[in-house]
Amino acid sequence: MKNFIEEFYYGNIEPQARSIKQNMVVQKQMEILMTNESRRTSIH
DSSP, rough: OOOOHHHHHOOOOOTTTHHHHHHHHHHHHHHHHHHHHHHHHHHH
8 A cells, every 4th residue: 555645645545534324324414404405495
Protein backbone atom coordinates (compact mmCIF):
# COMPACT_ATOMS: atom_id res chain seq x y z
CA MET A 1 0.00 0.00 0.00
CA LYS A 2 1.19 3.52 -0.75
CA ASN A 3 1.91 5.82 2.13
CA PHE A 4 -0.93 7.35 4.10
CA ILE A 5 -0.48 10.94 2.88
CA GLU A 6 -0.53 9.89 -0.77
CA GLU A 7 -3.66 7.76 -0.26
CA PHE A 8 -5.34 10.64 1.57
CA TYR A 9 -4.30 13.14 -1.13
CA TYR A 10 -5.81 11.05 -3.91
CA GLY A 11 -9.06 10.57 -1.98
CA ASN A 12 -8.61 6.89 -1.19
CA ILE A 13 -9.07 7.53 2.53
CA GLU A 14 -12.28 9.10 3.80
CA PRO A 15 -11.47 11.17 6.92
CA GLN A 16 -15.14 11.61 7.79
CA ALA A 17 -16.06 7.93 7.45
CA ARG A 18 -18.71 6.82 9.87
CA SER A 19 -19.85 3.44 11.03
CA ILE A 20 -22.35 1.49 8.95
CA LYS A 21 -24.95 1.68 11.71
CA GLN A 22 -24.85 5.49 11.76
CA ASN A 23 -24.99 5.63 7.97
CA MET A 24 -28.05 3.38 7.96
CA VAL A 25 -29.84 5.69 10.41
CA VAL A 26 -28.94 8.73 8.32
CA GLN A 27 -30.01 6.93 5.13
CA LYS A 28 -33.43 6.10 6.64
CA GLN A 29 -33.94 9.70 7.75
CA MET A 30 -32.95 10.96 4.28
CA GLU A 31 -35.49 8.59 2.69
CA ILE A 32 -38.22 9.97 4.97
CA LEU A 33 -37.16 13.53 4.17
CA MET A 34 -37.16 12.88 0.43
CA THR A 35 -40.56 11.19 0.58
CA ASN A 36 -42.07 14.09 2.52
CA GLU A 37 -40.44 16.62 0.19
CA SER A 38 -41.81 14.90 -2.91
CA ARG A 39 -45.28 14.74 -1.36
CA ARG A 40 -45.12 18.42 -0.46
CA THR A 41 -43.91 19.57 -3.87
CA SER A 42 -46.29 17.38 -5.88
CA ILE A 43 -49.36 19.06 -4.37
CA HIS A 44 -50.02 22.35 -6.12
